[in-house]
Amino acid sequence: MRAPIASRAPVPPSSHPAPRPRAVAVLVVSLLLLVGLPGGAAPAALAGTDRPRWEWPLSPRPAVVGAYRPPAQRWLSGHRGADLAAAPGQEVRSPAAGTVSFSGTVVDRGVITVTTADGRRISMEPVAQQLPRGTRVSAGQRIAVRDEQAVHEPCGTCLHWGVREGEEYVNPLLFVGDLRPSVLLPVPEHLK
Template sequence: MSLETARAQAVSLEGAPGKAISLEAAQAPTVSLETAQAPTVPWALALMADPALPPPVVAEPGADRSLTTRQPRLSWPLSPVPVIIKYFDAPDTPFGPGHRGVDLAAAPGQDVLAADAGVVVFAGSVGGRPVLSVDHDGGLRTTYEPVVPKVAVGEQVYRGQVLGTVLAGHPGCTVAACLHWGVRRGEEYIDPLALTGEVGEYRLKPWGGGR
């Protein structure tokens, strides 16, 4: 076979279906950047299907993704969110002076709401003022005063349920009525605002624990 004949046969085989092709033609196909995008995630499909849906909450790169959906440990006991009349001031000792909760501006007769699901463990008078206490998961106990109760000891309550109504006459209140809201974990008093995601008021104390 002549050299010209061999070349002609090779050319015909390259273009014939099912035949061997050159190495250059057998390379993997090139994929453009436009077609190499990441696969569409389910929420993106939902948005394309219904543009009226709100966009999802997407965490910034490197951020704690649980923060985007985390619910505050406790909800506010008054609605709407009240003005804070007096902030939490942790005592230096278990029986020392301080303010073991926060005072929230309210209207006489305003509904008091359970800060979380739990069980009513106290509904009675302390120092001549009506007080309600509710135990919650995690060893937390919330206390509300002065409150005319609408629930009884042993009753299970849900988050946001009406526990009673605010009674005017809380000592030191500078408005028509104040709800004193306290939180304990065991014997330790905790700033309720820290559990709602609100920033409390912090006061620096002298070295040695003096006031």
Template sequence: MALMAAPPWPPSVAGEAETSRLLARQSRLSWPLSPVPVITKYFDAPETPFGPGHRGVDLAAVPGQDVLAADAGVVVFAGSVGGRPVLSVDHDGGLRTTYEPVVPKVAVGEQVYRGQVLGTVLAGHPGCTVAACLHWGVRRGEEYVDPLALTGEVGEYRLKPWGGGR
């Protein structure tokens, strides 16, 4: 029987780099912008299906920046929703990613690969505090999920009252 030494504590810089590499490899989705963007607005799950919330994250971009497929899939929508250009891709495991506002370079029914250019970011996303923002949403079935959780990143968390408290 072989004995293995425990890793040093706290982890060495090499250990942290290896952990980051493993997390990146295990991430379900990749970032839709490169380099990794600044998050201008975090996910805020609605309490009810039609309640208020923010069903995705807003990512700082520049007008005309390439939008990349977060994973392999099939383009299921490329059109206008509420006057804004939107693009959606279905992925294995029941995930659907949505990107807006985007000028598409792909067509409905087209298979795309992870990292493929889907289109370009347009300026004009409501509430964007920089030149342009990409709104990136993810659904699993009918439930909206935090895209950051699927990239291996930690999102912003807010504690909400549980009820019955003092």
């Protein structure tokens, strides 16, 4: 046997107007922008906004001829750095202060790696006339030259620039420019 369902007393009408759907949506979006998305999720473009600002490894500021393309999984192919237009023999400079942690040949090309005080590893290839391992360098200091003989596919004489945070490769352009999305603010009434 079932218990009888209790009848509800009628609810008196509220003196407050019902919230408008648009106002609720604006409020929710505003709160998400202020406190972040649930579970710590954030668009990749917004991640890492606390990164230091570095110098370009080539002067004058080079054209980016090969973009960073992270792999879908760590073991898959991708382009784990940026390719910068460079002339053979052009000076390569350290984007940040640090210590040369590797200076040598990998497969068939010269590579130099500078480790910063916060542990980031900056690598560039193909290079020649690299400073030796253990050399302390300042931001903007010459650390090598673009190898005149080596070819970096698919761009020819470009310089490949990679950055690792721990074991993860990150886009080196995050350190030389502000890649965060623009935020549009409302126009004040007196300017309309």
